[in-house]
Amino acid sequence: MDAVQVALILFLIVGFLLVIGTPISVAIGVGSVVAMASILDLDKSLLTSTQRIFTGINTFSLLAIPFFILAGVIMNNGGIAIRLVNCAKVLTGRLPGSLAHTNVVANMLFGSISGSxxxxxxAVGGTMAPLQEREGYKREFSAAVNIASAPAGMLIPPSNTLIVYALVSGGTSIAALFMAGYVPGLLWGLGCMVVAYFIAKKHGYKSDQKITFLQGLRVFLDAIPSLLLVVIVIGGIIRGIFTATEGSAIAVVYALLLSFIYRTIKIKDLPKILLDSTRTTAIVIFMIGVSSIMSWVMAFTNIPGMIAATLLSLSENPIMILLIMNLVLLVIGTFMDPTPAVLIFTPIFLPIAMNLGIDPVHFGIIIVFNLCIGTITPPVGPVLFVGSKVANLKIESVVKPLLPFYGITVIILLVVTFYPEISLAIPKLLGLVK
Structure with missing residues (x-):
């Protein structure tokens, strides 16, 4: 059986299972095993699949993901969000629609710490929604601002999605990817603030009450312990004091100590926190394991090479090929979570990108940026669902206010795609890429 037939079996089965509502990880696993059985005996297929699952998750670097997830859950329960919101209010209080800008900045800060x-x-939406409603903000607008700005934290390190890309891309430097995500993540947040500014001016949303310098200083000092987490973890990774995995463990210890100091978490809360993080970790790790089966099938039958040849036959223009890949990733992101999408499409698109001379660090940011947009778009965007639920709104009522935010993020995506220095300037400055 040739590669085309195997590819059809693989993608048709996975697609069918997704359409009927099968969990993504199960769909990928079943489709991959059936496709493998079409080229090997069933016994060999099952044995090879089992080996691939264990091989795929038997990586020391992968330990960073459960630790960062646990750190995020601790911070979500540890009173850190409100301190970051207060800090953001100090920074944005003089702008029209200041509470909307506070939401954006707080999402960037909290997302950069929790990685989620x-x-x-x-966390931020639950804190900001009542404040904005009391000030007369439309709930749909408040929800749209919260939803649109939340994914910026997936680009600003530490980012679990970038760690997954580093593993599946053949060992791209996690430190380089982390540094490459800063400017695109900040641009995402600034783009949301620009849209929020014009909407706030149109509807007459006012700035926040002025505070004195001493009040602002007191709020900022209260937020410093929370902000120091990023400095300690990212600074330690960049300076080579510890690895990303060790840094994730330090993040857990630091977040836990901080929550105990704030007295927002008690010993009796730990079982629930551990259970919540274990559930999320199990989903991610199982997804990585079954995706390893799919990667083996695609590599064995040279499906990535076939897709690359097809893309290159459509056009030899690098700009057109990048636009096609962006379009595919944007569509994929609307119905697939970032982790499985990275695991599936990195082995397909990365060789094409490298043939075009694109740095793998830059391409990692392109992939993650595309998939971040997918988290806020229907029909499956998880951030869209959570943000709507927090605001007690139906998804349909939030999509229309989100349209200008979709527009600005796509524009920023194209700028990031075709100006690689936006991603690579900081890694080059730090000597992480050539």
Missing amino acids: AVASSA
């Missing part, structure tokens, strides 16, 4: 867009939209 869903956690940001829940």
Whole structure:
């Protein structure tokens, strides 16, 4: 059986299972095993699949993901969100629609610490929604701002999605990817603030009450311990004091100590926190394991090479090929979570990108940026669902206010795609890429 037939079996089965509502990890696993059985005996297929699952998750670097997830859950329960919101209010209080800008900045800060867009939209949105409603903000607008800005934290390190890309891309430097995500993540947040500014001016949303310098200083000092987490973890990774995995463990210890100091977490809360993080970790790790089966099938039958040849036959223009890949990733992101999408499409698109001379660090940012947009778009966007639920709104009522935010993020995506220095300037400055 040739590669085309195997590819059809693989993608048709996975697609069918997704359409009927099968969990993504199960769909990928079943489709991959059936496709493998079409080229090997069933016994060999099952044995090879089992080996691939264990091989795929038997990586020391992968330990960073459960630790960062646990750190995020601790921070979500540890009173850190409110301190970051207060700090953001100091920074944005003089702008029209200041509470909307506060939401954006707080999402960027909390997302950069927790590494989770869903956690940001829940924690920050839950804090900001009542404040904005009391000030006369339309709930749909408030929800749209919260949803649109939450994924910025998936680009600003530490980012679990970038760690997954580093593993599946053949060992791209996690430190380089982390540094490459800063400017695109900040641009995402600034783009949301620009849109929020014009909407706030149109509807007459006012700035926040002025505070004195001493009040602002007191709020900022209260937020410093929370902000120091990023400095300690990212600074230690960049300076080579510890690895990303060790840094994730330090993040857990630091977040836990901080929550105990704030007295927002008690010993009796730990079982629930551990259970919540274990559930999320199990989903991610199982996804990585079954995706390893799919990667083996695609590599064995040279499916990535076939897709690359097809893309290159459509056009030899690098700009057109990048636009096609962006379009595919944007569509994929609307119905697939970032982790499985990275695991599936990195082995397909990365060789094409490298043939075009694109740095793998830059391409990692392109992939993650595309998939971040997918988290806020229907029909499956997890941030869209959580943000709507926090605001007690139906998804349909939030999509229209989100349209200008979709527009600005796509524009920023194209700028990031075709100006690689936006991603690579900081890694080059630090000597992480050539």
